[in-house]
Amino acid sequence: MERVTTGLFNDSFVPIMDGVTLTVKNYAYWLNRTLGPTYVVTPYVPKQEDKEAYKVIRYASISTVVRPPYRIGLPDIDLKLMYQLKNHDFDIVHAHSPFSAGLLAKKVAKEQHIPMVATFHSKYRDDFERVVHFKPIVSEQVKRIVDFYYSVDHVWVPQESVAVTLREYGYKGPYEVVENGIDMKPVEDISPFRKAGADHLGLPEGIPVGLYVGQHILEKNLEFLIRSLPAIMAKLPDFRMVFVGRGYAKPQLQELAEKLGIGDKVIFHEVVYDRDLLQSIYARADIFLFPSLYDNAPLVVREAAAMKTPAVLLKGATAAEVICDGENGYLSENDCGAFAEKVVNALNDASGRAQIASNAQKTLCRTWEDVVREVKGKYLAILSRWAR
Numbered sequence: 001m002e003r004v005t006t007g008l009f010n011d012s013f014v015p016i017m018d019g020v021t022l023t024v025k026n027y028a029y030w031l032n033r034t035l036g037p038t039y040v041v042t043p044y045v046p047k048q049e050d051k052e053a054y055k056v057i058r059y060a061s062i063s064t065v066v067r068p069p070y071r072i073g074l075p076d077i078d079l080k081l082m083y084q085l086k087n088h089d090f091d092i093v094h095a096h097s098p099f100s101a102g103l104l105a106k107k108v109a110k111e112q113h114i115p116m117v118a119t120f121h122s123k124y125r126d127d128f129e130r131v132v133h134f135k136p137i138v139s140e141q142v143k144r145i146v147d148f149y150y151s152v153d154h155v156w157v158p159q160e161s162v163a164v165t166l167r168e169y170g171y172k173g174p175y176e177v178v179e180n181g182i183d184m185k186p187v188e189d190i191s192p193f194r195k196a197g198a199d200h201l202g203l204p205e206g207i208p209v210g211l212y213v214g215q216h217i218l219e220k221n222l223e224f225l226i227r228s229l230p231a232i233m234a235k236l237p238d239f240r241m242v243f244v245g246r247g248y249a250k251p252q253l254q255e256l257a258e259k260l261g262i263g264d265k266v267i268f269h270e271v272v273y274d275r276d277l278l279q280s281i282y283a284r285a286d287i288f289l290f291p292s293l294y295d296n297a298p299l300v301v302r303e304a305a306a307m308k309t310p311a312v313l314l315k316g317a318t319a320a321e322v323i324c325d326g327e328n329g330y331l332s333e334n335d336c337g338a339f340a341e342k343v344v345n346a347l348n349d350a351s352g353r354a355q356i357a358s359n360a361q362k363t364l365c366r367t368w369e370d371v372v373r374e375v376k377g378k379y380l381a382i383l384s385r386w387a388r
Contacts, residue, residue, distance in 0.1 A: 002036075003035070003036035003037070004035045004036045004091045004092060004379060004380070004383065005036055005037045005038075005039075005088070005089060005090050005091050005092075006031050006035065006036065006037075006038045006039070006090065006091065006092055006093070006094065006379070007038075007039050007041055007088070007090040007092070007093040007094070007105065007108060008024050008027055008028055008031075008038065008039065008040045008041065008093075008094050008096065009040075009041045009042070009093060009094070009095045009096065009097070009101040009102060009104055009105035009108075010024045010040070010041075010042050010095070010096040010097050010101050011042065011043060011070070011071075011073055011097040011099045011100055011101045011102075012042065012043070012070055012071075012097075013025070013040055013042040013043075013045075013056065014048070014050075014052075015045060015048055015069075015273070016045065016069050016070060016071075017245075017271055017273070018214075018215055019121070019180075019214075019295070019297070019298055019299045019300070020096050020097070020121050020122070022183070022299055023096065023119075023121070023158075023180055023299070024040060024042075024096050025040075025052075026181065026183055026368035026371075026372070027094070027368075027372060027375065028040050028052065028054045029052075029053065029054065029368075030368055030369055030372035030373075031054075031372055031375070031376065032053055032054040033053075034372065034373070034376060035376050035379065036091075037054075037055070038054045038055075039054065039055045039056070039057055039088060039090075040052075040054065040055070040056045040057070041057045041059070041085075041101060041104065041105070042056065042057075042058060042059075042073075042101060043058065043059060043060075043061035043071045043072070043073035043074075043100065043101070044058040044059060044060060044061045044071070045058070045061070045069075045071060057081070057084055057085070059073060059074070059075045059078045059081040059104070060073070060074040060075065060077055060078040060081070061073045061074055062074065066130075066131045067127070067131075067217075067248065068248060069246075072100070073099070073100030073101060073104075074100070075100055075101075075103075075104045085108055089112065090108060090112055090114055091114060091383060092114055092115050092116070092117065092379055092382065092383060093105045093108055093109050093114065093115075093116050093117070094116070094117040094118070094119070095116065095117070095118040095119070095152070096118075096119050096121060097121075098118065098120075098124070098144075098145045098148040098149065102118060102148055103148070105118075106148075106151060106152065109152075109153075114386070115153045115154070115382050115383065115386045116152045116153050116154070117152065117153065117154040117155075117156060117379075117382070118148070118149055118152040118154070118155055118156070119155075119156040119157065119158065119178070120149060120155065120156070120157050120162060120163075120165075120166050120171075120175075121158065121162075121296060121297075122296060123165055123219075123294055123295075123296060123318075124141075124142065124145055125138065125142050125169065126219050126294050127219070128141050128142070130218070130219060142169050142170070143170065145169065146169050146170045146171045149166070149171050149173070150171065150173055153382070154176065154382060155171070155173060155174065155175040155176070156175065156176050156177070156178045157175055157176075157177055157178075157296075158177070158178065158179055158180045158296065158297035159177060159179060159296070159297045159321055159322065160177055160321065161296070161297075161318045161321035162296040162297055162318060163175055163177070164318070165296065165318060176378070178371070178374065178375060178378065179297075179366060179371060180297055180299055180302075180366075180371065181302075181366045181367050181368035181369075181370060181371035181372075182299055182302045182303050182306055182365060182366070182367065182368065183275065183367075183368050184275065184279055184282075184303050184306040184307065184365075185306065185367065186305075186306045186361045186362075186365045187279075187283070187306065187307060187308070190283040190307055190308050193279050193280045193282075193283035193284075193307060194280070194283040194284050196277075196280035196283075196284075197280035197281045197282070197283050197284025197285075198284050200277065200280060200281065200284075201242060201267065201269075201281065201284060203240055203242075203284060206238070207238050207239075207240055208236055208238060208239045208240070208286050208287075208347045209239075209240050209241075209242060209284060209285045209286050209287075210229075210232070210239065210240070210241045210242070210285065210286070210287050210288075210289045210343065211241075211242050211244070211281065211282065211284075211285035211287070211288050211289065211304070211309065212225065212241075212242070212243050212244070212245075212288070212289050212290065213244045213245060213272075213278070213281075213282070213288075213300045213303070213304075214244075214245050214290075214292075214298070214300055215245055215246070215247040216243065216245050216246055216247030216248070216249050216250040216253060217247040217248060217249050218249045218252075219292075219294040220291075220292040220294050220295065221291045221292050221293055221294065221314075222243075222249060222253055222291075223249075223252075223253070223256065224291050224336060224339070225289055225291050225339075226253055226256050226257055226260065226266075227256075227260070227336050228291075228336040228337075228339045228340045228343075229241055229257075229260070229262055229265075229266065229340075230260050230261070230262055231336065231337055231340035231341075231344075232340045232343050232344055233262060233265060235340075235344045236344060236347060239265065239347070240265055240266070240267065241262075241265065241266045241267070241289075242266075242267045242269060242281070242285065243266070243267065243268050243269065244269045244270075244271065244272055244278070244281060245269075245270075245271050246270065246271050250268060253268070254266075254268055269281075278303075279303075279306075279307055282303060282304050282306070282307035282309050283307040283308070283309065285304070285309045286309070286347060286353070287309065287310060287311070287312060287343060287346055287347060287353070288300070288301065288304035288309045288310065288311040288312070289311070289312050289343065290311050290312065290313050290319065291312070291313065291314050291317075291332075291334075291339060292313075292314075292317065292319055293314060293316075293317050293318075293334075295317075295318065295319045296318050296319065297318075297319065297322075298319050301313070301319065301322075301323075301329075301364065302364045302365055302366075304360075305328075305329075305357075305360035305361050305363075305364040305365055306361060306364075306365045308354075308357040308358065308360070308361055309357065310328070310329050310330065310346070310353060310356045310357045310360045311323065311329045311330070311360070312329070312330040312331075312332055312339065312342055312343055312346065313329065313330070313331055313332070314331070314332055314333075314334050314339075315331045315332065315333060315334070316334070322363075322364060326356065327356065327359055328356060328359040328360040328362075328363045328364060329356065329360055330342050330343075330346055330356070
């Protein structure tokens with residue numbers, strides 16, 4: 001089979017930027033170039049103009065109060081969507097979410113008699129527990145997610161530790177590990193990027209800089225991060241912390257920084273869509289701080305590594321599976337004081353940090369082109385077995 005038409009279904013896409021959006025975006029770009037026509041099917045976002053090389057099909061949605069800027073997809077009421085999908089003969093569909101987009105993918109797979117893949121990306125239970133404080137309802141929603149993954153033909157996870165979460169939810173079926181990649185090529189000489197990042201942030205050389213990139217939500221343990229900063233700044237008075245992104249907790253985090261008396265040393269930067277600029281910001285940072293216990297396989301840790309910025313994570317975190325303490329990153333106990341001490345020690349050891357940064361770049365960076373080459377092979381094998 002030379003050309004394959006693929007449908008990628010997810011409940012968020014550009015301009016809503018997160019790790020799963022980047023995954024779908026890069027899947028679509030490389031599959032469209034190397035395998036055949038690729039379509040992204042996702043909820044409508046007001047004023048968004050899709051100008052991608054592949055087709056983006058949007059369906060009816062409404063805003064969500066509990067998790068802006070995400071939207072709740074309503075495909076069942078979208079008559080135009082049903083017409084659009086009936087005019088596309090997909091060969092395979094791949095869901096990156098178990099909600100409206102995933103259920104729509106399952107419906108398309110059933111109607112068109114084609115195989116379906118679903119990737120488990122996120123710790124959905126944590127999301128439910130934040131907004132629903134009644135355990136039976138949370139348990140019922142998690143059961144629905146598990147049932148969804150039981151109902152598809154192939155289940156993928158981005159790294160082995162993510163499967164542990166899926167097992168904890170109750171899924172006992174088979175799965176495959178298909179890693180994520182990054183769209184930032186590892187750079188040997190980061191000095192031009194570092195200078196550009198310094199100019200953009202107004203943080204010249206000589207100022208130690210910590211960086212966080214991602215959603216500004218409490219699930220990512222950002223209050224912990226803010227509370228660890230005074231201890232870092234007590235030892236390193238010139239230290240500056242840069243947060244890049246947006247999210248419902250941003251005002252709360254800014255208020256906490258002011259309350260702790262460090263507001264003038266913390267920079268809250270808007271989300272960065274320009275990937276070259278983001279590379280420069282990564283390069284300017286001396287260390288990447290990511291204390292999340294929520295994330296499964298964060299791309300940002302790998303992106304930072306591509307620009308020789310090593311990361312500090314928490315021991316036992318799912319995201320920390322790829323980190324070996326003192327070799328390709330740093331692992332800290334889940335304590336603000338211990339975290340701060342780990343950061344200070346890393347920043348005071350320039351030569352050791354440079355070696356760890358080099359190892360991080362060598363061990364954590366895999367291009368999306370390479371990943372999708374693997375995905376393409378798996379799709380073709382699935383379709384071959386399906387045909388038989």
